[in-house]
Amino acid sequence: MHLFLLSSVLLGALLVDAAPTADEITYLPGLKKQPSFRQFSGYLNVPGGKHLHYWFVESQKDPSSSPLVLWLNGGPGCSSLDGLLTEHGPFLIQPDGATLEYNDFSWNKIANVLYLEAPAGVGFSYSDDKDYKTNDTAVAHNNFLALKEFYRLFPEYSKNGLYITGESYGGVYVPSLAVEVSQDSSINLKGIAVGNGLSSYETNDNSLVFFAYYHGILGSALWTELQKFCCKEGTCQFHNSPDTECSLRVQEAMHDVYSTGLNIYNLYENCAGGAPGEIRDKGDHIAVYYPGFLSPKVHVHFEKKLVLLANIEKPVKMDPPCMNSTASSDYLNDLFVRKALHISPEVNRWDVCSFDVYRYYGRVYETMKDHYLKLLSTLVSDCRKYISVVGFYFSTSNVILYRTVVNFYQVTI
Ligand SMILES: *[C@@H]1O[C@H](CO)[C@@H](O)[C@H](O)[C@H]1NC(C)=O
Numbered sequence: 162m163h164l165f166l167l168s169s170v171l172l173g174a175l176l177v178d179a180a181p182t183a184d185e186i187t188y189l190p191g192l193k194k195q196p197s198f199r200q201f202s203g204y205l206n207v208p209g210g211k212h213l214h215y216w217f218v219e220s221q222k223d224p225s226s227s228p229l230v231l232w233l234n235g236g237p238g239c240s241s242l243d244g245l246l247t248e249h250g251p252f253l254i255q256p257d258g259a260t261l262e263y264n265d266f267s268w269n270k271i272a273n274v275l276y277l278e279a280p281a282g283v284g285f286s287y288s289d290d291k292d293y294k295t296n297d298t299a300v301a302h303n304n305f306l307a308l309k310e311f312y313r314l315f316p317e318y319s320k321n322g323l324y325i326t327g328e329s330y331g332g333v334y335v336p337s338l339a340v341e342v343s344q345d346s347s348i349n350l351k352g353i354a355v356g357n358g359l360s361s362y363e364t365n366d367n368s369l370v371f372f373a374y375y376h377g378i379l380g381s382a383l384w385t386e387l388q389k390f391c392c393k394e395g396t397c398q399f400h401n402s403p404d405t406e407c408s409l410r411v412q413e414a415m416h417d418v419y420s421t422g423l424n425i426y427n428l429y430e431n432c433a434g435g436a437p438g439e440i441r442d443k444g445d446h447i448a449v450y451y452p453g454f455l456s457p458k459v460h461v462h463f464e465k466k467l468v469l470l471a472n473i474e475k476p477v478k479m480d481p482p483c484m485n486s487t488a489s490s491d492y493l494n495d496l497f498v499r500k501a502l503h504i505s506p507e508v509n510r511w512d513v514c515s516f517d518v519y520r521y522y523g524r525v526y527e528t529m530k531d532h533y534l535k536l537l538s539t540l541v542s543d544c545r546k547y548i549s550v551v552g553f554y555f556s557t558s559n560v561i562l563y564r565t566v567v568n569f570y571q572v573t574i
């Protein structure tokens with residue numbers, strides 16, 4: 162009995178000490194009241210001189226029994242701190258770019274949430290050689306190594322179930338990482354969740370045209386022609402059609418969707434800044450508004466412009482269209498905030514998306530089908546584990562897409 166008590170006490174002491182104290186956020190600027198839960202910010206070092214920034218918020222419920230949730234925003238090249246500060250973090254950035262308000266719908270009400278800025282070159286993450294050329298397979302592997310490093314620093318969480326989650330291009334990051342994690346028996350992978358994610362360029366393009374038409378975005382003349390040139394016997398192929406007449410109409414439809422000022426992430430929201438166009442000279446820099454999940458073939462002319470931009474002297478910044486990240490970047494670039502988050506002096510400034518990471522990124526997968534099939538066979542065979550793929554409003558996120566996806570994976574729901 163005494164021995165048991167003693168060892169529990171010792172174990173308890175070990176558990177408390179396990180977290181890296183140097184990374185603990187002791188005071189976070191912008192909050193009226195400091196939080197009651199613990200939070201950490203620092204770097205997960207990965208071989209190859211890569212330093213991936215993480216911000217970890219412990220559960221408000223009971224950290225020792227709450228699951229661990231890893232969150233990844235997309236891009237490729239965009240920062241997961243966008244998810245923390247504007248979506249489901251414990252506090253949300255206010256328009257003044259200086260204050261934070263507690264979020265009633267924070268995921269850390271019931272989970273320990275790990276926000277990881279990946280790959281190197283994104284947000285506060287960097288590599289010693291500053292070479293940010295990477296690809297889907299390298300990213301999945303480095304994220305896996307970063308997760309292992311997290312467990313080394315916080316061993317007390319290795320017994321808690323793990324959920325890997327993300328959105329947009331996270332539709333590629335999440336299942337590719339999950340496959341690697343599922344092969345490691347030391348990690349208790351419980352499930353994955355993808356919101357508004359990219360799963361297949363073909364399914365994305367094909368469903369988007371229907372979604373746009375049924376939401377009244379495409380005119381009936383264009384719709385008639387799309388059907389005439391792209392559809393046969395009730396099946397339409399809008400993606401990469403070899404038929405020139407079809408692909409011209411698809412380009413027109415894509416223009417209506419992407420370039421007329423609609424918010425492509427959420428049809429029911431305004432587009433901050435109005436119709437973004439594709440590239441804008443902002444005086445001290447060139448801004449590129451590019452929704453990274455598009456099939457590169459859809460915007461061939463745009464890709465050509467990107468190549469030309471490489472020769473321009475001004476710095477190039479990439480922003481997702483219709484989003485306004487000014488408040489987040491004002492906050493995160495504040496010197497006191499950087500200090501509170503233990504940001505390396507190696508990093509210049511925080512931007513929501515990295516043009517360098519995006520520009521040199523190698524997309525390996527046309528579709529994530531094989532990954533899902535592998536995960537379905539390992540995860541779903543255990544009923545307590547699950548995969549969740551949701552999307553509602555628009556291009557990477559439309560309902561029609563997910564109906565197709567469900568058929569595609571032959572899953573019964
Ligand atoms: C991805 O990047 C890794 C590491 O740089 C490299 O070894 C690999 O060949 C790349 N894969 C592809 C398909 O480009």
Ligand SMILES: *[C@@H]1O[C@H](CO)[C@@H](O)[C@H](O)[C@H]1NC(C)=O
Pocket residue numbers: 255256257258433434435485486487488
């Ligand atoms: C973006 O947000 C900032 C501050 O939060 C605001 O001052 C600015 O007007 C906004 N810009 C647009 C284009 O909405």
